[in-house]
Amino acid sequence: MTSSFSSLLLAEPLARAVADMGYESMTPIQAQAIPVVLTGKDVMGAAQTGTGKTAAFSLPLLQRLMRHENSSASPARHPVRALVLLPTRELADQVAQQIALYAKHTKLRSMVVFGGMDMKPQTLELKKGVEVLVATPGRLLDHIEARNVVLNQVEYVVLDEADRMLDIGFLPDLQRILGHLPKTRTTLLFSATFSPEIKRLAGSYLQDPVTIEVARPNETASTVEQRFIAANDDDKRRAICAVLKERGIRQAFIFSNSKLGCARLTRALERDGYRATALHGDKSQDERLKALDAFKQGEMDLLVCTDVAARGLDIKDVPAVFNYDVPFNAEDYVHRIGRTGRAGATGLAVTMVGNSDTKLVADIEKLIKKKINVETLQLAEPRRMRERESYREAPGREEVQRSASVHGTRPVRGARPVRSASADPFFDKPYQARESHVPAWDASGQGTPKAAFNAKAKRKIAALFKPAGSF
Ligand code: AMP
Numbered sequence: 001m002t003s004s005f006s007s008l009l010l011a012e013p014l015a016r017a018v019a020d021m022g023y024e025s026m027t028p029i030q031a032q033a034i035p036v037v038l039t040g041k042d043v044m045g046a047a048q049t050g051t052g053k054t055a056a057f058s059l060p061l062l063q064r065l066m067r068h069e070n071s072s073a074s075p076a077r078h079p080v081r082a083l084v085l086l087p088t089r090e091l092a093d094q095v096a097q098q099i100a101l102y103a104k105h106t107k108l109r110s111m112v113v114f115g116g117m118d119m120k121p122q123t124l125e126l127k128k129g130v131e132v133l134v135a136t137p138g139r140l141l142d143h144i145e146a147r148n149v150v151l152n153q154v155e156y157v158v159l160d161e162a163d164r165m166l167d168i169g170f171l172p173d174l175q176r177i178l179g180h181l182p183k184t185r186t187t188l189l190f191s192a193t194f195s196p197e198i199k200r201l202a203g204s205y206l207q208d209p210v211t212i213e214v215a216r217p218n219e220t221a222s223t224v225e226q227r228f229i230a231a232n233d234d235d236k237r238r239a240i241c242a243v244l245k246e247r248g249i250r251q252a253f254i255f256s257n258s259k260l261g262c263a264r265l266t267r268a269l270e271r272d273g274y275r276a277t278a279l280h281g282d283k284s285q286d287e288r289l290k291a292l293d294a295f296k297q298g299e300m301d302l303l304v305c306t307d308v309a310a311r312g313l314d315i316k317d318v319p320a321v322f323n324y325d326v327p328f329n330a331e332d333y334v335h336r337i338g339r340t341g342r343a344g345a346t347g348l349a350v351t352m353v354g355n356s357d358t359k360l361v362a363d364i365e366k367l368i369k370k371k372i373n374v375e376t377l378q379l380a381e382p383r384r385m386r387e388r389e390s391y392r393e394a395p396g397r398e399e400v401q402r403s404a405s406v407h408g409t410r411p412v413r414g415a416r417p418v419r420s421a422s423a424d425p426f427f428d429k430p431y432q433a434r435e436s437h438v439p440a441w442d443a444s445g446q447g448t449p450k451a452a453f454n455a456k457a458k459r460k461i462a463a464l465f466k467p468a469g470s471f
Contacts, residue, residue, distance in 0.1 A: 013105035027052035078129025116285030137173035224341035257325040279305035323351040
């Protein structure tokens with residue numbers, strides 16, 4: 001099987017778009033799926049995110065739609081011909097952006113609709129006519145019910161991240177949407193795993209599908225270096241900062257298991273000198289898109305997120321993913337680390353392992369079928385931010401002495417004294433972005449993470465697990 005795009009004989013505007021993207025050869029899912037989709041057959045594809053599956057379905061789909069290409073202004077000449085359904089707004093937005101890039105030299109129109117945004121602008125655009133409609137199920141149903149969109153000329157439907165759509169509970173919505181589509185059509189279903197539920201869904205809505213599996217379900221990309229580091233809650237952040245510094249990493253995703261944890265960690269990292277932004281379900285849609293955009297533009301160093309908010313996000317060249325918490329669900333581990341090492345690039349995935357995480361780590365080990373060694377890191381003693389913040393005020397003698405006893409050292413003349421730790425008022429303040437920033441791990445050394453390092457007193461984190469290799 002050849003992996004050159006030229007072997008596909010794509011229409012010139014599509015071939016040009018591929019060349020603009022700088023793709024040199026097809027990824028395995030593309031090499032397998034594109035020729036099949038071009039024949040109009042149904043496909044059931046198991047491919048982890050980051051394998052290039054968006055192009056695997058959208059390029060052949062656009063190729064098949066080229067015969068409908070026209071420059072008429074009449075909406076009737078631009079009915080919806082392809083429908084792409086995704087579980088989350090971010091994913092829908094991202095896939096729509098990719099499709100727009102592949103279609104940019106054609107006259108085919110594409111757009112995205114998802115919830116959390118005003119219906120009106122979406123309605124206006126829908127009414128102008130669009131060939132490729134990318135949508136989340138709930139919002140699409142709203143538009144169907146409002147008669148803003150007619151789906152009786154749909155030739156292609158793509159159910160992307162189908163496993164996640166079922167997890168979220170979209171099955172009834174999917175059934176209703178599929179009920180509005182013509183019976184004669186091509187259906188493409190992509191899922192990270194082929195669970196019994198997914199097979200049932202495929203059995204009901206796909207006809208004689210060709211099964212394509214490029215990586216075994218739940219396999220992690222071999223290009224991702226996976227590390228597990230023993231760290232208790234007090235040490236996790238410093239351990240992450242230490243790895244960022246050690247490896248000279250400029251941008252990373254950090255996953256937290258809770259929205260609150262996500263918000264707190266973001267603030268703490270900001271105080272450490274990083275440009276960090278949070279992405280979780282309590283943020284408004286606008287804030288989430290802005291956070292994502294700022295990260296993509298390189299205006300943010302760290303994107304701190306929860307699983308639901310981050311599932312499937314494609315941000316190119318994220319060199320590292322950190323798990324501040326071990327995910328409760330081992331499959332989420334695979335999805336999280338799928339953010340790095342995408343499309344053949346190398347990546348680093350580092351998971352912080354607390355002493356109550358033994359079972360969760362064992363679950364991951366079982367799922368990825370790889371032996372997990374939990375390392376211990378040598379961390380420097382932290383210099384507390386809140387203590388440093390209090391330096392501005394002239395302290396009394398008592399404070400100097402208390403500082404000395406806390407740290408077990410004698411107060412040094414001229415040294416900045418510290419106050420005792422108290423409840424951190426920072427968390428009572430509303431979130432505020434930093435105004436200026438020096439990258440925390442700037443190569444110049446000026447931006448050394450403030451709280452992460454102290455070249456002196458080192459201490460070892462207690463090994464929370466048996467020695468490496470005993471897992
Ligand atoms: P996806 O799995 O569709 O989310 O794609 C992951 C990333 O791979 C996206 O950033 C694509 O732009 C990129 N990509 C897709 N196909 C190729 C290719 N043939 N060569 C290089 N990068 C690709």
